[in-house]
Amino acid sequence: MRVLCLLTLCCLASVASGAELRDLRLWESPEGTRVVFELDRVPGHKVFTLDNPARIVIDLPATRGLQTAHAAQGKGDVRSVRAAEREDGSLRVVLDMARNVEPRVFLLDPAEQYGHRLVLDMPIPEGAQAVPEAAVHAGPPVVAEAWQPRPIVVAIDAGHGGEDPGAIGKSGLQEKNVALDLAQRLARLVNAEPGFRAVLTRDGDYYLGLRERVTRARKAQADLFVSVHANALKNRSMRGSAVYVVSPRGASSEHARWLARRENAADLVGGIALENKDDELAAVLIDLSQSSTMEASFDVGGRMLQALGKVNQLQRTQVQQAAFVVLKAPDIPSVLVETAFITNPTEEKLLRDPAGKQRLAQSMFLGIKGYFESYRPRESGRTVAGAAPRLQKVRTE
Numbered sequence: 237m238r239v240l241c242l243l244t245l246c247c248l249a250s251v252a253s254g255a256e257l258r259d260l261r262l263w264e265s266p267e268g269t270r271v272v273f274e275l276d277r278v279p280g281h282k283v284f285t286l287d288n289p290a291r292i293v294i295d296l297p298a299t300r301g302l303q304t305a306h307a308a309q310g311k312g313d314v315r316s317v318r319a320a321e322r323e324d325g326s327l328r329v330v331l332d333m334a335r336n337v338e339p340r341v342f343l344l345d346p347a348e349q350y351g352h353r354l355v356l357d358m359p360i361p362e363g364a365q366a367v368p369e370a371a372v373h374a375g376p377p378v379v380a381e382a383w384q385p386r387p388i389v390v391a392i393d394a395g396h397g398g399e400d401p402g403a404i405g406k407s408g409l410q411e412k413n414v415a416l417d418l419a420q421r422l423a424r425l426v427n428a429e430p431g432f433r434a435v436l437t438r439d440g441d442y443y444l445g446l447r448e449r450v451t452r453a454r455k456a457q458a459d460l461f462v463s464v465h466a467n468a469l470k471n472r473s474m475r476g477s478a479v480y481v482v483s484p485r486g487a488s489s490e491h492a493r494w495l496a497r498r499e500n501a502a503d504l505v506g507g508i509a510l511e512n513k514d515d516e517l518a519a520v521l522i523d524l525s526q527s528s529t530m531e532a533s534f535d536v537g538g539r540m541l542q543a544l545g546k547v548n549q550l551q552r553t554q555v556q557q558a559a560f561v562v563l564k565a566p567d568i569p570s571v572l573v574e575t576a577f578i579t580n581p582t583e584e585k586l587l588r589d590p591a592g593k594q595r596l597a598q599s600m601f602l603g604i605k606g607y608f609e610s611y612r613p614r615e616s617g618r619t620v621a622g623a624a625p626r627l628q629k630v631r632t633e
């Protein structure tokens with residue numbers, strides 16, 4: 237047994253009064269495994285790794301919660317979770333790992349329903365059998381290169397995920413699950429359309445930082461970015477679909493401003509890894525002056541509203557504007573769809589019903605299709621309808 241590394245980030249304040257482990261959650265994503273300790277106060281903690289076999293040990297001084305720790309199940313690179321109360325009153329949690337990995341450790345402040353959180357991110361080591369890029373659907377086996385029509389790429393972003401459930405309906409329906417279901421339905425419709433390809437920013441129950449979502453869309457050279465959500469308000473009578481585009485200036489209404497604040501808080505709730513912020517993207521996010529992108533976003537948003545109005549009430553008949561972080565790619569037309577109010581009993585039913593969800597996905601798809609039939613994807617001289625597709629170099633058999 238050899239101690240590989242010792243990270244001591246101890247906060248003595250909590251030792252005196254004692255803390256309680258409220259929950260221990262594990263999440264698996266294409267990037268790696270995340271372990272979240274939720275406590276009622278700022279946790280003092282010590283984290284170190286051991287090898288042969290690979291383990292990560294987390295000591296929480298003066299902390300109760302053995303049962304909570306015992307209830308946690310292994311996931312991703314964490315094969316199993318063990319816990320014990322030690323004589324000094326600390327709680328020791330041992331993660332049995334599938335391989336040696338250096339965890340990134342950080343704290344998150346209380347947000348929404350959560351208390352203080354200690355987060356361990358265990359990225360899949362570079363070159364290791366990485367899970368295939370979540371959403372980019374692989375083509376046929378590759379052998380040679382040839383020029384082929386480049387499809388229109390639609391990036392579909394299921395809001396929230398993992399640590400961040402998003403809004404929660406009265407019956408317990410969670411926005412993150414509805415958003416993923418709707419996004420997957422929309423992706424199937426897009427992929428069934430010749431000349432189109434869908435790319436999902438996430439295709440499982442894990443959190444992705446807001447900027448990481450944009451990065452993925454840009455990597456996939458998306459021609460359009462659609463973020464799928466379900467709205468929420470304390471007032472349960474509020475209902476209706478709404479579509480938003482980014483606003484470089486002010487929000488178009490008090491509600492839009494409130495909503496953008498709520499959606500932008502996802503990173504605080506979901507827990508982004510600090511390493512996710514890269515300067516290149518930050519620079520890209522600053523320039524919001526592209527008026528053609530804005531015009532395109534309004535166009536596709538308007539078309540979606542028209543179609544959504546046939547399957548659900550509209551909260552607003554016009555495309556709304558607010559400063560959503562996830563819509564800030566200046567080169568990709570981007571819309572955020574609040575498909576329905578998860579807090580409204582009638583609309584929660586719609587969001588639970590497979591046929592209802594399919595109709596909502598259809599509406600979004602009609603908006604997308606209509607837009608590409610009349611707008612020219614960038615770097616193309618032609619519309620989709622007007623034949624002569626863009627070419628890209630792809631590798632085929």
Ligand SMILES: [Zn+2]
Nearest residue numbers: 395402465466
């Ligand atoms: Zn949302």
